[in-house]
Amino acid sequence: MVWIPVTNTDEQEMLKVIGVSSIDSFFEDIPPSLRLKSWNIPEGLSEIEAYQRLDSLSKKNRVDGISFVGGGFYDHYIPAVVDYLSQRGEFSTAYTPYQPESAQGTLQAIYEYQTALCRLTDMEVANASLYDGGTALFEAVMLAVRVTGRRKVRIIPGINPIYEQMLYTHTANLDLELEYGKNPEDCACVIGATPDFFGNIHDFTDIARNCHEAKALMIIHFYPIALGLMKTPGEMGADIAVGEGQCLGLPLGFGGPYLGLFTTRKEYIRKMPGRICAMTVDKQGKRGFVLTLQAREQHIRREKAMSNVCSNQALCALRALIYLCEVGKKGLIEIAQDCYSKTEYLKKKLTEFVSVINSKPTFNEFVVRLPIPAEQVVQKIKQSGVFPGIPLKSLLEHCKQQIPSKDMDGNRYGDIGDLLIAVTEKRTQKELDLLVELIRANIS
C-alpha cells in the first residue's frame, strides 16, 4: 500500500501487544448493518500512471494565451524565490503554531506578514490571514456589526460582484439589511472598493469622515499592488481594510487557494477575527513569538467566539511576505507604476476606435464598450492566442447582479458589448499593440 508502512509482521506483533486477534475488533462499535458492503472506487494507480493522468488533464486546459483577464485576480509575475522558499517542508507540512517553541519560523513569519500588511495599508493591526477577499469582507462586516451593534450595511456600488454575492450568502440568516448607498446614518458600516471592480480609483476620505460622524465604520476593499502608488486605506480613514492577496505571489490556480487580507484599528483588535501573532520573550529573556488574544477564538470561546475560523491561509500569507520582501520598497512602486503606465497606453490606443466607460482614473483595469457582443470578439481573438478580457454581462449574470450594474458615479456596465480588460507588468508593448490590432480587426 502506498504511504502505509506497517508490514504484516508488524501488524501481528502490534495486535498481540493490544490483545486482540484482528483489526476488525476496532470497528465493532459500528452497527454491522451499516458497515460498507461495496463502493465504486477504482483500484489505485501507480505514481507514474497518476502523473500521466494529471498531466493529460492539465493539458486539456488552455493557459497559452496572452492574458488580459483580471476581475480581481491578476496575472502578476511570481519571483522564483517565492515558490522555492515556500515549498520547504518545514513550512508546508507544519500545523498551526500551537506549540510556539517548535514553530518560531511560522510565528515570526506571521509577525513579519502582519507588519508588512500594516505598512502597505497604513492600518494599525492585521490578523494572520483569512480564506480570501470575499470572506475577509464578510468578516469585516461582522466586526462592524459587533462594534456598533447596528444591523444596516451600505454598499457603495462597484465592489466585486462575486464578493457581493458571497456576502449575501454568508449573512442570509442574520437579519442584516444590505443596501446600496454611501449614507452612513444608522449603519454598522459603509463598504467601498478602490480601485472598484471596473477599475475606477476612488478617494473615500470624505465618506470615511461622514462615517465617523455617524459612528459607523468605513470598510475599504483595496488592491495590494495598487498601493505601491495609491492613497492608502489608512490615509483615507478606513476603520477596516480588506483585500485579496492573490496578486502577492500566489498563482491564479483556477480559484485558489488565495489569501484574505484583513487589517483594522488597534482599538478593535479584541473583536477582530482570526489568529494574531505577538512578540514576547522566553524564560531567558530571548525574543520569541506566540499566538495571542486566543480568547477571541472558537477553540476557547466556542459559540461566543468572534468568528468560526480555524484554518487560515498561513502558507499563502508566507508567500505574500516573501513576495513583498523580494520586490521590496522600490520594486512594488515600480510594478505599480508599470501597470499604470501600460494601462494608460492601452486605454489611449483603444479610445481611438472604441469607447471606454470609466469616468474616473483607473489603475490597471478598465471597461471598453465594443459595438458587437464582447463574447463574439473574445471567441475570435482567443484563436489568435490572446485572452482579451472578461465579457462583463455573463460574469454579472453569474453573480445575480442587476444589469446594468453601476459604479458609484452612476456609470452603467453590463452591456452586451462590455469587455473588462486588465494589464499587468508581464505584458509587453508588443502584446498591448497586438491586442489593439486584434480588437480593431474583429469588431468591424
Add this chain to the structure above:
Amino acid sequence: MDLIYEKCNHRQAFSIPKGQIPEVSFPQELKRQHPAELPEVSELDVVRHFTHLSQRNMGIDTNFYPLGSCTMKYNPKIADVVSSFAGFTQLHPQFLYSEVYHDCIQGALELVYHLEQLLSEISGMRAVSLQPMAGAHGELTGVLMISAYHKHHNNTHKKTILIPDSAHGTNPASAAIAGFQVQEVPSNSQGTLDLDCFRKSMNDEVAGIMLTCPNTHGLFEKDIQEIAELAHKYDALLYYDGANLNAIIGQCRPGDLGFDVMHFNLHKTFATPHGMGGPGSGPVGVNERLLDFLPGPRVTKNDDHIFNLEYPKNTIGKSAPFLGHFLVAVRAYVYILMQGSEGLKEVSRKAVLNANYVLAKIRSAFPPAYDRLCMHECVLTAMPYHDFDVRALDFAKALLDRGFHAPTVYFPLTVKEALMIEPTETETKETLDQFCNTMMELAEQAKQNPDELRKAPITTPVQRLDEVKAAKELNVVHPVNTSKP
C-alpha cells in the same frame, strides 16, 4: 534571529524590464504620501532569512507529529508536483463565469466533477461541492444549507442546533455565526453522546445536530441509528463533522449512517499539506434533502463529455469566489487515485491499529479517559502526575526536546489534563516504539525529577514564552523607526 525589517540595507532584489512604455505619471491627488516601508534587502538575504525561519519549525517532513484531531499524516510529494503543472496554476478563474472561455477549462472542470463524484462515493452522500475553503467554512456552509432548507419548508420555529460537549469549538462557533442558538448535549460515562439527555433536548425547535464520528474521545457513536431516527422524527438535519473521517474511511459511510450533510477536511483525510495552519479545503456533501441548496455553480457533464455549469434550484449562493481551493483539490484527487479502493480501506485500518498500539503501550503510565479500544486517536490523561506538579503541558514540552511534536493537550475539554494522540497510518512501528518508550521515560522522570521536566523545552530555538506579556503589551506590528540603520 533578526526580523527581515532589521536587515534593511537599501538594496533591491527585484526589478522589472525597463524602457518598454513611456512612464505616465499617476494622478498626484490619488497618490500615497509615503512609500510603504517594505524590506530593502538582497535576494540572498531573502533566501537565507526564510531558510533560517524554516529551520525553526517542526513539520511532518522533519518529525513525528501525533497532534490529535489534526491527522498529521505524510503529505505525498507527487501531489505537490502535479498541482504545480502550469495547466492548473496559470488557469484564470474568471474563465468559469464566461461561457466563451469554457473550452479553456475542460480539464479543470473534469477534475472537479470527478473528485466530487469520488468524494460522494467515499461518503455515501448524494452530491459534493468543493467550494468551502476550510473545515470550519464547510461547517458554516452546511449550517447555512440547513437554515435555507428550514426556511424553504417554513420551519420558522427551528432556531437551535444541538452539539455534544466533546465537539470541536468550530461547531458551536459555526452554528452561532450562521444565526442559530447552540445547545450543548453532555457525554455519558462511556465517552459517547448521552442518549437520554439527547432525547430530552430534542424538540420541534431543533434545526440540526452536529456530530463528529468517531467523536473527539476517539470513540464511535454506537447509538448513531437511534440518534438519526430521533433527529429525523423532528425534521432536524444531522450534520457530520468530517474531522475524524480518517478513522472510518472505507469501513462505513456518513450517508449510510443517516447523516444529511457533512464536510470533509481534505487537509486531514486526503493528505494535503496543512501549511502551518492553512490553506485547508472543506468540501460539503449532502443527501437528497439538501441537494437543491448546494452552493453554485455546479459542474455538469453532457452526453458529448463536455463539462458545463448549472445552479441548484434553491442554491444558498456562493460559498467561495469560484470552485473552492482548486490546487488543494488537485492534491486530494491524486491522493485518492493512487490509494484506490483498497488503499483507502487500509488507511483507516492502519490508523486505528497504530492508535490502539500506542494506547496499549503507554496506558499503564497515562490512563485512557475511557477504558476501551479506541479508533484513530487515543485520549489519555496526565492526571497521575498532578501530585508531582507535572502537567500535560510539561509532557508536551518535554517531547519537543526529544524530537517529537507534542500531542494535542487540554482537548477535548471533557477530559482533565488531556493528551490526545493521533499517530496516523503513515508512521512505522519503529517510530511508534520510540515515541512510546519516550513517553514511558518521561512518566518516570515526572516522578523522579519533576523540576527537570518542567524546564523543558531547552533544545528548541526559544524556551517557554511569556504569553501574559504578549497579551498585555500587544506588540503585533514592528514599528518603522526601530529598524536598525
